[in-house]
Amino acid sequence: MKYVLLFCGTEDDARQYSSMSKADLDDQLARVGVWFSDPRIRGGQRLQPGSTATTVRFGANGDPLVTDGPFIEGKEDIGGWAIIEVDHLDDALAMAKSWPARGVVEIRPIHESEQG
Amino acid sequence: MAAVFRDEAGRLTAGLVRLLGDFDVAEEIVQDTLLLALERWRRDGIPDRPGAWLTTAARRRAIDRLRRDARFRQKLALLEAEPANDDEPDDRLRLIFTCCHPALSPRARVVLTLRAVCGFTTAEIAGAFLLSEAAVSQQIHRARRKIVQAGIPYRVPGPGELADRLDAVLAVLYLMFNEGYLSRGGGDPARRDLAEDAAWLATLLTRLLPAEPEPLGLLALMRLHLARAATRFDAAGDLVLIADQDRSRWDGVAIAAAIRLVERAGAMRRPGPYQLQAAIAACHAEAPSWADTDWPQIVVLYDLLLRISPSPVVRLNRAVALRWVAGSAAALAEVDALSCALDGYHLFHAARAELLQELGRPDEARTAEERALSLTANRAERALLERRLGGAVSSPASPG
Numbered sequence: 078m079k080y081v082l083l084f085c086g087t088e089d090d091a092r093q094y095s096s097m098s099k100a101d102l103d104d105q106l107a108r109v110g111v112w113f114s115d116p117r118i119r120g121g122q123r124l125q126p127g128s129t130a131t132t133v134r135f136g137a138n139g140d141p142l143v144t145d146g147p148f149i150e151g152k153e154d155i156g157g158w159a160i161i162e163v164d165h166l167d168d169a170l171a172m173a174k175s176w177p178a179r180g181v182v183e184i185r186p187i188h189e190s191e192q193g
Numbered sequence: 194m195a196a197v198f199r200d201e202a203g204r205l206t207a208g209l210v211r212l213l214g215d216f217d218v219a220e221e222i223v224q225d226t227l228l229l230a231l232e233r234w235r236r237d238g239i240p241d242r243p244g245a246w247l248t249t250a251a252r253r254r255a256i257d258r259l260r261r262d263a264r265f266r267q268k269l270a271l272l273e274a275e276p277a278n279d280d281e282p283d284d285r286l287r288l289i290f291t292c293c294h295p296a297l298s299p300r301a302r303v304v305l306t307l308r309a310v311c312g313f314t315t316a317e318i319a320g321a322f323l324l325s326e327a328a329v330s331q332q333i334h335r336a337r338r339k340i341v342q343a344g345i346p347y348r349v350p351g352p353g354e355l356a357d358r359l360d361a362v363l364a365v366l367y368l369m370f371n372e373g374y375l376s377r378g379g380g381d382p383a384r385r386d387l388a389e390d391a392a393w394l395a396t397l398l399t400r401l402l403p404a405e406p407e408p409l410g411l412l413a414l415m416r417l418h419l420a421r422a423a424t425r426f427d428a429a430g431d432l433v434l435i436a437d438q439d440r441s442r443w444d445g446v447a448i449a450a451a452i453r454l455v456e457r458a459g460a461m462r463r464p465g466p467y468q469l470q471a472a473i474a475a476c477h478a479e480a481p482s483w484a485d486t487d488w489p490q491i492v493v494l495y496d497l498l499l500r501i502s503p504s505p506v507v508r509l510n511r512a513v514a515l516r517w518v519a520g521s522a523a524a525l526a527e528v529d530a531l532s533c534a535l536d537g538y539h540l541f542h543a544a545r546a547e548l549l550q551e552l553g554r555p556d557e558a559r560t561a562e563e564r565a566l567s568l569t570a571n572r573a574e575r576a577l578l579e580r581r582l583g584g585a586v587s588s589p590a591s592p593g
Contacts, residue, residue, distance in 0.1 A: 078344040165346035166296060167354065186343050 079119070079187040080169045084157045086180035091126070091154070108177035113159070115172070121159030153181060160187070194234060195312075197243045198227060199393060202312025204244070205251055207284030210347050213255065213268055216291065217337040220309050222258060226251040227312055285310060286401040287347050289394075293362040294345045301336040302365045303372070308333060311390045321387050322372070362398070363411050363467060366391050370415050374422070375571075388422075391415060409458035410468030416451035417474040420444040431580075432573040436483035448478045469498040488517035505534035513544050521551040539568035543578065 086094070097105070113121060127147040134142045147154065163169050166184070173182040202223060209219035226247055240246045256272055259265040292306040307313040307321075315333065319326045339345065350358040373387025395412040402408055424438040455471045473494045480486035495511035509531055516524035525548040528541070535541035542565035549558035559582070566578045 080344075165348075166294075166344045167346050167348070167350065169344070170296075171354075184343075189342065 078165060078169075079160060079162050079192055080166075081185045081187060082121075082159045082161060082169070082173055082176075083155055083183040083185065084159075084176065084178070084180060085153045085155050085183065087152045087154075090180045105178055112175065112177055115161075117161050117163055117168075117172070119160040119162055121157065123157040124155060126156075127154040156180065194231070194239065195317075197239060198230075198312030199390065201244045201247050202227060203285040203288055203310040203397075204283065205247055206309045207288040208248075209251060209255060210288065210291075211284055212272060213259075213265065214347075215265075216340045216345075216347065218258065218265075219255075220305075220333075220337055222251055222254045223312075224308065224314070225254055227314060229254075231314070283401065285397065286349050289362055289398070289401075290349055290358060291340065291345060291347050293358075293365045294340075295358075295361050296343055296345055297336050297339060299365070299368065301332055301339075302361075303369050304329060304332050305336045306365055306394070307369070307387075307390065310394065313390075359402070359405060359407065363407055366394050366398070366411060367414075367467075369394070370418075374418055388415070388419065392419065404461070406458035406461040406463050407465040407467050409454050410465060410471045413451040413454035413458070413471035414467055414474055416447055416454070417471060417478050420447035420451065420478060426573070430573075432577045434577070435477060440480075440482070443478065448475075451475065452479070464497065464501070466498060466502045469494050469501070473498075484517075486517070488514050492518055505531050506538070509535060509538075509541055509544060516548065516551075521548050524548055525552065537568065539565045539574070539578075541565075542568065543581075546581075 094102075127149075130145075130147040132144050132146065132148045134144065134148065136142055149155070161169060161172060163172070166186075169184050173184055176182050205226070206220055206223045209222060210216050213219050229250060230243075230247060234240070234243075252272065256269065259269040259272065288310055289306065292309050293302045297305065304318055304322075307318055308315070313321075315326050315329050318324075319329045322329070349355075370388050370391035373389070373391060392412065392415045395408060395415055398408040399405075399412055421435070421438065421443050423444075424440075424442050425433060427433050451471070452475050455468065455475055458468045458471075473491055476487050476491050476494070491514045492511060495507060495514060498507055499511065509528065512524050512527035512531070515527060525545070528545050528548060531541060542561045546558045546561035546565060549555075549561060562578065562582045566575065566582065569575055569578065
């Protein structure tokens with residue numbers, strides 16, 4: 078089964094991240110690199126922070142409205158994503174639990190019509 | 194009939210999930226089959242081999258259902274070719290782990306386990322939880338869809354995951370037990386007893402996982418509670434605290450059997466929260482009276498429990514036991530230290546009230562008692578607190 082893992086973090090996580098030393102940061106990046114070398118990962122990318130986001134929202138009449146910022150209102154921000162292909166949710170959970178950069182990882186199954 | 198369903202439903206669901214590879218469809222077919230059996234058996238009586246009857250009926254339904262669905266064409270051939278046999282391996286452990294998966298909400302785990310493993314009908318679950326049948330149906334439907342769509346596997350977790358996942362299963366069973374046990378007393382006798390079903394599930398788990406001590410601990414804990422069940426309410430239906438219960442009416446045979454379970458678990462040398470709670474319950478069950486309870490032992494057991502799973506409620510219980518070892522003043526100091534964490538918990542204020550009363554501070558005791566009363570909605574508990582509040586005004590409360 079294919080799943081998307083969404084890597085999220087709170088403002089606290091972001092603060093902690095920006096206060097890390099160069100050595101700790103390099104170390105974490107290296108561990109993320111190792112994590113991404115798992116052959117079950119089919120793709121993934123790191124995103125710029127939510128402050129760089131622009132949102133297009135379609136109103137009731139179908140007109141697009143452009144606003145600044147991410148569409149999710151709240152403390153959490155999506156920092157990146159990965160697509161994985163594993164046997165079942167327990168394997169996806171094990172991968173998410175081994176994510177080296179902390180924060181929050183949401184596991185979403187890809188729709189059954191796209192699974193093949 | 195409930196006992197037959199309980200023995201057969203889990204096997205039936207487990208076998209069908211394995212055969213079809215689809216939890217959603219298998220669970221639905223089993224529920225339909227149970228409803229059919231309920232209708233037929235009421236009219237014609239329970240057949241000689243109810244398990245075989247259910248298996249045949251479920252297979253027939255499965256074949257009908259699969260014919261209508263192209264996705265299952267290959268499975269259909271398999272189902273028609275494979276003869277039904279009675280001695281299929283016991284697959285219920287996989288079923289239990291699937292129903293109690295942490296990706297489902299805690300309530301959904303309870304409901305799904307009752308239906309798929311214990312053979313409850315939707316109506317029985319609705320009755321047990323005082324919910325509408327429509328609400329229960331919707332919850333089950335959603336949980337079944339999640340299992341299929343999120344890819345929740347039908348498997349026993351591997352050695353590395355087993356400890357965490359077993360904890361989740363035991364939590365579901367204990368929740369189920371408490372839901373039944375606490376709502377007892379003056380209830381509808383026709384209502385299926387969740388506490389009995391939870392104890393049955395715990396027994397099943399001890400058979401399916403014989404090398405694990407915690408299921409034994411949980412089973413012992415449930416049996417010890419049930420052994421005292423008859424004395425928890427007085428003739429008027431009011432709650433009686435353990436200190437005031439008529440110990441001659443406790444089930445001594447059941448208590449002895451439960452203590453053997455605690456010892457069997459203890460011999461595995463892997464203590465856990467359920468074993469420790471059972472050991473504490475065993476100390477109470479063996480004591481000739483509240484005052485003659487082995488309090489030093491109970492305090493030691495609470496200390497161990499705090500090391501494994503620290504919580505303010507466990508600290509409160511330890512403080513109550515400490516009163517008998519180190520006196521009311523020492524116990525009150527421990528209780529007062531929990532005021533931040535437990536200010537919203539009625540038993541915190543009830544315990545404080547009792548200690549204040551013993552220390553000759555009736556005004557503060559009364560305030561605490563009133564605070565306790567304002568925090569509980571449970572009718573039986575309210576009645577008990579009101580009686581105590583009456584006692585606190587007219588005469589000093591006698592300990593024990």
